[in-house]
Amino acid sequence: MVVSGLTLFVIALLIFALALVLLGVRTVPQGQEWTVERFGRYTRTLQPGLHLLLPLIDRIGRKQSMMETVLDVPSQEVITRDNAMVTADGVVFFQVIDAAKASYEVNNLELAILNLTMTNTRTVMGSMDLDELLSQRDQINARLLGVVDEATSPWGVKVTRIEIRDIQPPRDLVDSMARQMKAERDRRASILEAEGQRQAAILRAEGAKQAAILQAEGRREAAFRDAEARERSAQAEAEATRLVSDAIAGGNVQAINYFVAQRYMDALTAVAAAPNQKVLFMPLEAANVIGAIGGIAEIAREAFPNRPRIRRPPPRRRPSAAPGIATSRTGAMRRCRRSRRIGRNPEGGPAMIEFWHWWVLAVLLGALETVAPGAAFLWLGGAAALVGFVLLAWPSLPWEHQGLLFALLAIAALVGTRLLSRGSAHTTHTPHLNRRTAQYIGTLHTLDGPIVNGRGRAQIGDGLWTVEGPDLPAGTRVRIVGAEGTLLKVEKA
Structure with a gap:
């Protein structure tokens, strides 16, 4: 196949255009938001998902994590109100709510939050006595959270929690407290x-x-x-003596014998109970001992004889295929060798559509997608690229069939994309993941403090939030209707 200079130029142009399109494709992972800068100026924020940028014009500015972040506060020495020197450290939990403000309103966001927390820790703990410091840690955390959260609101950051982790008094003071x-x-x-x-x-x-x-x-x-x-x-x-005397006086000899026998038995009892050694001779008449030991256990018989082994027949051998027999393929494809000019029919007919024409169309549609994003041109370009690959495999495909194939692929891609996007809207169980303010919209809460001049503070969830709405007294039930950065808009429920 003879390749002309025009073909090489077109292929190089296609590769360059494809590289430009790939440079404009960006995928933002879940939990992050990226800012886009056009010639150095902020234009928009990219949400998680697939995005297309204008190559060489738009670029990614800052990459902000929208997940809750933990920041360690190093140990520092604090002088209490009663002039006691203590060492305290803690942790800060914060979340970026507005990626643009967090990127361009402050330089080095984590360092700014850290320094702000350390200075306010010295301020809050320095206004308390040592006994209050050791027993009212929850009050210290609440005061620190209110001050730091209000100071970081213009940066698009929500400080959700501040915890004092450890408070260490001096060693001599600890010993004195231990002795006390x-x-x-x-x-x-x-x-x-x-x-x-x-x-x-x-x-x-x-x-x-x-x-x-x-x-x-x-x-x-x-x-x-x-x-x-x-x-x-x-x-x-x-009474017994009287009865015996009366019997003897009446001439009854048995009464005397009874009296003598009773005394005789008492004497024998005394002899038998004496502690000294004695031998007693008693008459004994032995009886014949009748008994026999019968029954001999039978010898155990063999219950189950040895079973003969079951011999399995040897596996059958499958007859091998006869050597020399080769399968033949019917209907072999004929390859066309074209020795004509690019874009012309060999018979001199009208111009034919080449495979690279479809690829050029795919690149042009991809470029239109970067200018007018909406995913329609992207799938049309994919259909054109597939038709080009089909034509590369079957060069003799008529142009009518090519157009019909392109139309079918384009319709299938558009319909499938529409159905997929419609079904994917209900597949996720957390549509507002990493978007704390969006999660609060529509919920009911009670104002801890009044709203004065349209602004107030309310305990919502696990933190204090700045709310905007009509002036309302404390204890009023309000509904969150919107959010703008770290500012929640409320109305009376």
Whole structure:
């Protein structure tokens, strides 16, 4: 294929135009906003997504993070109202609300916020005593937040939280506080110990008194019981003696035998209970011992014999294809070798459309997209580029079919883009991500302070915000209807 100088020039021009278009394509990641400068002057702010800029005319100015940022406040020495030297540090949480103001209203935003926080920390903590400083840290955080947030509002920044992380008094003061605390603890411990000993002595005396009373009552009751028992025992013995005497007087010999046998049994009981060693001979008649041990356990039988192994048949071999057999392709494409001039039919007919014509059209449509953004020209250019690739693969494609293919691809691209953009509007669950002021629009809040001359401060969410609206007293329910930078516009609900 003979390539003329005009073709090389057109290809070089296409490459240059494509490079210019690619230079104008910018993708802003989520959580950031970029400012655009045209010849050094700010023009607009790019939201997250795909954007097209004018090459060599527009450029990216500043890249601002719209996410909440944490800034460490270094340790610094502060003199309190009672002339005590303490060392304090903290952290600052802030978020950029207006990227343009944060980029062009202040130079080195983080350094400005840091210095502003440090100076106000010395001011707020220096107006308090040491005891207040150590016990009212929440009040210090609230006062610092109000001052710093109000000072950084013109910079398009919202300070959401300021926390004093550590307060360190001098070492000698810490030792004195420790001794004072120890003395106070010892005093409380002594008082509590004396109170405990007093209560213990009282309780012990009460216990001894109750024990003595109960013991006396027990002895008296036991004496009464013992006397009564002896009296009844004597009465029983006298009655038994009288009955035996009457029986003997009546000539009954069995009464004497009963009396002698009773004494004999008492004597045997005494002999058996004596602690000295003794041997007693007792008559014993042994009985035959009847019993037998029966039953022998049977030997365990083999329950399950060894199973024979199942032999698997060897895998079958697949017959290999016979060598030398080659598949043939039917309907081979014929390639046209054209030895004609560029843009002319070999038969001398009308001018033909080449593949690079479609590519030139694609570049022109892409350039129109940079001038009038709207994504329509971009997809038309993509359809033209696809037709060029198709024509490069099939050079003999008629121009009627090329136009029809371009129309079909363009319609499909436009309809698909419209449907995709319509469906993607409801796919995200956080449409106002990293846009704190937009998240508050439509919500109801109560004014902590009055709105005077159209301006006031309100506690909304986790921070204090400057609000604009009609003059209203504190405690009024308001609805947020709009936002302008860090300023929230409200109306009475």
